[in-house]
Amino acid sequence: MTAETFVRFLSRAARRFTRDSSGNIAVTFAIALLPILAFVGAAVDYSRANAAKSSMQAALDSAALMLSRDLSQGTITAADIGTKASAYFKALYTSADAKNVAVTVNYTASTSTTASNIQLNASGQIVTQFMQLAGFPTMDFSTKATTTWGDVKMRVALALDNTGSMASSGKMTALQNAVAGSGGLIDQLSALAKSPGDVQISLVPFAKVVNVGASNYTQNWIDWTDWQNPPTVQPNNGSYQAAIPNAKFTQAQWDMVGPGSSCPFTSGNGFSYFGCTSGPVSGSSGVSSIPSSGSYSGYICPGYDSASHSYYNGCWTSTKTSTVVNYCTGSGCSCTGANSTCACTGSYSSTKCTVNTYTKTWVANATSSWTGCVADRTQPNDATAVSPVLSDVTTLFPANQHMENNTQYCSSSASTKLAQIVPLSYSWSSLKSAVNAMQPTGGTNQAIGLAWAVQSLIPNGVLGAPTEDANTTYNRVIILLSDGLNTEDRWPEYGNGSSQASGNPIDARQALLCSNLKNTKDAKGNAMYTIYTIQVNTSSPADPTSTVLQNCASSPDKFYMLTSSSQIVTTFNTIGTALSKLRVAK
Structure with missing residues (x-):
């Protein structure tokens, strides 16, 4: 609402009051008119000044940022700061209400202990529309922006x-x-x-x-615990942790495993996440039985674990002992799945098959075979x-x-x-x-x-x-x-x-x-x-x-x-x- 419009509104209201025959309405209104007008006018003029100041602050912030960028990149020198600051600010500040706008710049070069600093100060004023009735023809405002950079x-x-x-x-x-x-x-x-x-x-x-x-x-910040451990002691695998022996795979059965034995790691024995491989090298082929010849004879290698999506980096070696135990007895007993020392005597219900037992030693792969994960x-x-x-x-x-x-x-x-x-x-x-x-x-x-x-x-x-x-x-x-x-x-x-x-x-x-x-x-x-x-x-x-x-x-x-x-x-x-x-x- 402009001053002229506002005055017309008050004039119409005043005429209605003068026609009112009730008491002292006209007198009361005449007394209250000036302070009401002053307060309303002050609010309108203050809003205009605040809008001009807010847009000035935004323009000043952007100008300061661009100046610090130009100086840090070497596209201007310290001697150019005043001119450049004025040019940036004028391009950014377009308030129609603001009059007598002025900008000053204070630049402090960096030292060994302080960073470079630019402070922009801007001021202006608006010509009031209402406050001038109370003797305030203008309203001043000012703001500043600071940037620090360099180091x-x-x-x-x-x-x-x-x-x-x-x-x-x-x-x-x-x-x-x-x-x-x-x-x-x-x-x-x-x-x-x-x-x-x-x-x-x-x-x-x-x-x-x-x-x-x-x-x-070779770095000492690598933890080789998982790498060096067999499935029985892999840390933190929780419910996916293999246990050897376990309820389905006794110590006696584990002792029997050696060259030629069927791979003991099957889902039927409680090992649904890994099987056996042909050797200790990561990526060795899967096998159904323990190698009985070659460089890895007797190596029991668990290989890939589908639960943890990783390899066990080693194998158990099996060393034959002097102890011979019964592999099975009775009808249907045979050396199927037994190790290479298995031998059977008798027939039918008197059949008895015996095998040698083996001690197991876990041997981890060389850390130099690690791929970097x-x-x-x-x-x-x-x-x-x-x-x-x-x-x-x-x-x-x-x-x-x-x-x-x-x-x-x-x-x-x-x-x-x-x-x-x-x-x-x-x-x-x-x-x-x-x-x-x-x-x-x-x-x-x-x-x-x-x-x-x-x-x-x-x-x-x-x-x-x-x-x-x-x-x-x-x-x-x-x-x-x-x-x-x-x-x-x-x-x-x-x-x-x-x-x-x-x-x-x-x-x-x-x-x-x-x-x-x-x-x-x-x-x-x-x-x-x-x-x-x-x-x-x-x-x-x-x-x-x-x-x-x-x-x-x-x-x-x-x-x-x-x-x-x-x-x-x-x-x-x-x-x-x-x-x-x-x-x-x-």
């Missing part, structure tokens, strides 16, 4: 789903274009670096496991970012000989290989090559991808992240993308590769890890990590929204639900733009 470095960890479902709907190709394509995230972030190392990126492809590289078999850490450190401590095996990373869908995904000879982790790097071409080499593999375990993304950011950690300077500000960012819900991890009872057990125990582990990371603070009390999460939901029917991904993001605006592959590119572009702002201003 700020960015570390970005990409935890990217490489599971089999990424092969559908063009998701893997879209992801590769979004990250490594022309104008993709790597190009966006690399452009922010004024000096080599200002911006670094790590790559963590994940499925059920991650591939840290077989060359690391690691599984989740032993609880509770599966949900923490603590660095390895040799005296605490729960902080080490378990070597795993992963196999799923008849493929050893970490093997260099695999037809579809789980890509190896790339530590923090600013070799942009190498990073792009690694992203473009990613291939869809097995089942989903988002937690292990997140856990290793954090490890890649820890200075002087297992992945060799560079030392952080105490005088430098670091923006540590994790981007976690997955196209499915969690289905498996190190513990077979938690999930079978297709779905989780009741209560979503894999999600519960990940939720705890997310909570721990979000609550981690730096020396200044700020959040140590900024976490973006992306769910690519192209399934039909659609998967439910992943609560664990949604809650893992640092804030609600950092969780993205995508329903098509094409959105992957635009989402990474959005994140890249946000990180660009984070790089030059805080």
